[in-house]
Amino acid sequence: MATQSPSASIAGPRDRESFFDAQRRNRHATWRLSAVSVVATLVMGIPLALTVTPLLYVAGLIVAEIVNIWMPLPASFWQHSGELASYGLRAFQWMTGGKMPNPQALVEGIAVLLLPGSILSIGLWISINSLFRRAGVGGALLALKAREPSASELKELQLSDVLQEMAIAAGLPAPKIMLIDAPAANAAAIGHSPNDARIVITRGMLDRLTRDELEGALAHLVASIGNGDFRIAFRVASVFETYGLLLALINSPFGPRSRRTLWRVVRYGLSFKKGAGDPSEAAAVADLLSRGAGLETDDIDNFFDTTAKKKSVLRSIRNFLLFPIFFTNVAIKLTLWFFSFSMLGPSVALLWRKRVYLADAAAVQLTRNPDGLAEALRKLNSQRAPVPGGAWASHLFLVNPAGSDRMNDPKEEAAHRQQLAAIWAASQPSANVAAPAPNPQSTPFITQEILATSRAAMAGNQDALARMTAFRQAAATALGKSPDELPSLEDIAAAQRGDKTAIQHLAQFGRKVNASETGSTGSNSTSTSQSTSSSFAGFHPSLKRRLKRLDRMGAHVELVTSDRKTWIVVTALSVVLGPFALVAAALLLVLIAIMMMASLAFLAIWMAVIHQVFVILLHH
């Protein structure tokens, strides 16, 4: 069987595709789509650089003026900067339809307009990359609250065994496996190279899949590690993060949140410490990651909130002074939104889908059993549920964890956990031991501890049972309820097995105390967010498409034949709406251009004013 050449398709009743062919096809598609994505990134980067550059010149001017007060700069400096400005002005004139300057001046002008912004973006990108390289895995695992599997429980032993087998089949070092105690059924591969890869799997998935299905699912993840998907995932994430950071940089004069984000990245990205041992650093990165691509606009919205009650002269003056940045901000936001929606997002999502198909085909190569993976995908897809804390990494998961778009409000969640930790500590049987004040860092481990104890209690451990009873009492008094209103041990265990009613029961309780763990299925799935989640959602190919490809490789799946009518409707709609969409896109582009010009014009005026102010200051 293996002696036949890899390109020959296997004879069969249907037109089968060998998994080698499928892999080659998807690899080639990856190359094409990465080229498209790189082009899209550059196309998006050009207007951004154009918008950011003037801002940098303003910052440079202010610095130069301040230096000039104490240490007069030579006249040639001011002359050079004047020339610089005229270069940029000429290029800009040409772009906006003026007369063509000579080519050399044009190139210089474009360089003047593009280079500083590009250099800044590349610098940010590099620091984001180094940040990911060092703290990514630890932070990711902390965000997911994962633990190691036990070797004494049959199911968990089987899990480690199956993973070992798959690693052997792929000829890779076996990744470490981490379990998340959640009723959701899903798994993901996390890391940046095959050597430090982790596979994260929920307990709910382990409980639901048979050995064959587990094999297929883990083979997909191991194959994805072996194919080098980490590099692609981190590149993609780093590009989105870079754009987010750029926005944070521009927002930084307006609000503390952007400043905090920025400060963190600078601190962790530029510290040349080796290894990722620092848990607080990992936590910070996890926080950064879990807030998505960092495209937050609260700061600037609050800042220019004209309906705010606190109106004062000082505030108005400040608003007036910083007004040009508002245009820059809008221009950048529009550019980001428009280009990532129309170009970068789709091309990257398609690229990632090809990687998913590739890993599927490679998984079939490893297990030689397409049915296992197909059945696993079908099961996981029918029980889609958010993974606690897994929002930012949703594209890394085996199937789309629908509804897990964003975590709860972090503050609220932290408060809940704090409360839970306090109750847990208070219910400690040995009252003479002073309960240590629960610090926010250790709360994830406390929830884990609770779950572990509840499991032990279910298994018949008397001490654990007593502890859980005490905990229930304490929780009931803390919440002002009778213990019967709280979920019982059986409920927690059932929820871990995936029982729907138990999950709902827990979810009600979860709103009160433990919002992040077992209760998340019922309570938080409604909270959806805009930017990152919607762009990451398209990263998962539909189950139907994946099954169709697996079917071609020999899986026995019943495919729902696609409806012709939907196709007709879709085509008709696109014919009708297509022109409208094009017009809208053109209008948006014009709007972006206008915003950029406004930003540039205001910044130019601003620069002139700043210069005059300093000149006057200097003369007095």
Add this chain to the structure above:
Amino acid sequence: MPNLSTIAIIAIAAAIVIWFVSIFNSLVALRVRVQNAWSDIDVQLKRRHDLIPNLVSAVQGYMAHERSTLEAVTQARAQAVASANGTVADRAQTESTLTGSLSKLFAVAEQYPQLRAVESVQLLQEQLTSTENRIAYARQFYNDEVMKFNTRQATFPRNLFAEILGFSPATMFAAQETERANVKVSV
């Protein structure tokens, strides 16, 4: 001053040398991978040898009537251990006998419900099942690597130089007759 044609000749010669080196290196890399895959099979076989005594002693008490099955396993293991340094064909023979006797043991164990209920036996059985799978997957990986290595050697233009450079096709790890035969269990 060297003229243009000498430069061109030197460039072409350099290109050919580089091309040869890259062919040689890629073949060497593949050969190392094949060897590595082979030693991976070894590791898993060793693991199986180490696990069997535990399994036998764990199930002995429950399967007193299946003395012959147990003895067959013990004996096959002893032979496999003894041939660990023998020829490849020899090893393949003894290991496949061991596989056969083990699968028979598992099939027989299915008839002892009280045995299946014991947790330590369950864990052991899981470990052995996994080891069997690992051997199978290590073998599959080895065969895949051999296929890549042999295909690379046999395709143009490498087929012209492979032999001169000292490469020969590696052999696949094929299933033995004893493994292909179905295990017969009297229920």
